[in-house]
Amino acid sequence: MNQTFDWDAAGDALPLLLEGFRVTLLATVLGTLVAAVLGLAIAVAGRAPSRFVTVPVKAVMEFVRATPLLVQLVGAAALFTSVEPLTIGIVVLGIHYATYTSEVYRAGIDGVPKGQWEACRALSMSPRRTWQAVILPQAVRNVLPALGNYAISMFKETPFLAVITVHEMVFEARSYGADHFAYTEAFTLAGLVFLVASYPTSLLMRKLEKRLGH
């Protein structure tokens, strides 16, 4: 059965999709925040002097990274049934991406010249103050473009949240498609919205990265 693209259905679906898009953006922004904060915590914990801290942190990180996000999401949603799906989605996305952003921070921290650490030691600064006042301000500035790239990757993985019934754009596309038998229009539009949103952002990030000399 051949069917042509139904423009009326597309016009009908668009407002719904854009409403879902707000949830998509919200999940991306909050998820990125979780990943940015947690990633930093992992990176700092990975530099702890004790092996009892670094080895478990590294093992958990490798495990989270090598296993599918979808299984993590569905599993978390099935285990914590009383928590709102959007919250679960943001936390799981955040944790998943934190394992990647921690590497970014690690590289940023390694990029701080060794003399800076030694100077702090010579001034007998506390470890806390060393991190806060000297190391992190220098490390974080360099990692911003890479964090931005992970935010874009996360944006393109937010459709996974539809599986745990978060009402984001793809969830809306699927329910519209099922109700009106218009999967073609709904999914084509949703894909275009993704393209329109992500391509300019990635161009912008590339410019920023060049500017900072990466």
Add this chain to the structure above:
Amino acid sequence: MSDFFSTLLDELPQVGAGLWVTVQATVLGSLLALLLSFTLGLAAGSGLLLVRGVSRTVVEFFRGTSLYIQLFWLYYAMPQLTGYELTPLLCGVVAFGLNYGAYGSEIVRGAINSVPRAQYEAAVALNMTPLHRMRKVILPQAWVQMIPPFTNLLIQLLKCTPLLWLISAADFMTTIEHIRSLTGETLTAYLLLLAVYFVLAYTLTLLMNLLERSAKRRLGLHTGGRSLLRTRTAEAVTTTGGTR
């Protein structure tokens, strides 16, 4: 717990079949991705503006629209528009191949660009044909650079295969989900799923490490045995291009 594993034993043939579907999707999807990576990546270095333009457009299109949407478009929308229907597994293979092929083409492009310029010049000076130059000089060197990022990409691809569950291909996730719904053992089921995917990912890493070693050996670079066991688990595929 014991309930879960006794049901698992009863359903062992289905579980095995599911695992086989997952492995097939991963292997066939990555073969398609590899083929596309090289096609698009080499086209991106072409002297003809048209070829370059087509390659860039295809790459940006498949990277910009989400994999999830591509898969669902193939499964739901394409039969409506064209009348052709793919089996769920084939939908998965095509979607994974197209999406990761687009990311992979950037790896190929970056690796070819990273081969020192002097190598090109030497090959030109020796009057090699472009094909000969690519095959004997540029690609063997670029290939070594490509393997680590390709490993990342492969694991990313493997991590996306549970999506097949959503388009009712009877993959590994589907079979375990089924057993979970029979027994109600949520925690055990998901921990088992995660563990199996982890084992698959680590196996892939080991195979790619072997491949890297043999590629390096062909260039006369020898690596020790220790590097074979190293994990190089997935790095998220990032959007901006260039050498990664």
